[in-house]
Amino acid sequence: MNSSILRTMARLLASLLLLASLYLLWRGHNAPGGGFSGGIMAAAAFVLMAVAFEPMAGWRATRVSPLVLIPLGLGIALASGFAGVLAGDGFMAGQWVTVAVGDGVKLGTPLLFDIGVYLVVIGVALAVIIPLMGEEE
Template sequence: MFSLILSTTARAIMPLTLVFSVYLLMRGHNAPGGGFVGGLIAAVAFAIASLADGVATARRALVVDPRRLMAVGLALALASGFGGVAAGQPFLTGQWAEVMVPVVGKIGTPLVFDVGVYLAVLGVSLTMLFALSEED
């Protein structure tokens, strides 16, 4: 059941939602937000797209397989932990660079970790969502 209104709105909303999710991810360390909620919001964007235009369209919009996103996210989170090891501290100890970036604040391995969480959560939600909504 295709709805022109839903489809048009979804196309307008989706990029905004995605930008918002990345914004939440980036500012998460200092204001409400973070990788977990950012990933969920991004998943909502694709969920709306799949409801409006079908799963195939949503999949194309995502470009990569969500299962790959899970793997990449998990690997990134894990890899960020070795920053501490390389600096001679325990695994997962945060390492910070002395640069300030607008919105984000300081850059450090916890941000990398959070990006990993973002990707993994997005991958997990969409893997389930797509699996449930696809006819096979």
């Protein structure tokens, strides 16, 4: 598609979609949202870039091949499960640490699991959708 309006708006909207996806990812372990919904929103941003420019533009915008994001995300999600085992609890038992930022921010393995899901969802969505648009890397 050769529209300067679409290309200009795609850059702006993709940035906003990515920012909103990170918000959903961050809030997801305490409120509605999480890795899946954040990942779908991020994938939508990359697909928007693919529609506005060319199919491979969405693939390249990730900076890392979506085919690398899938095993990376799976590894992160699996590692979050073993953190409980290493601490003497069961597999997928939540482990928490407080980081001294302001009044203290509690970070835990549920967020790590959500990050893994986030990466897997982006990778799978782009690995399926971009080739369907007509170009493969």
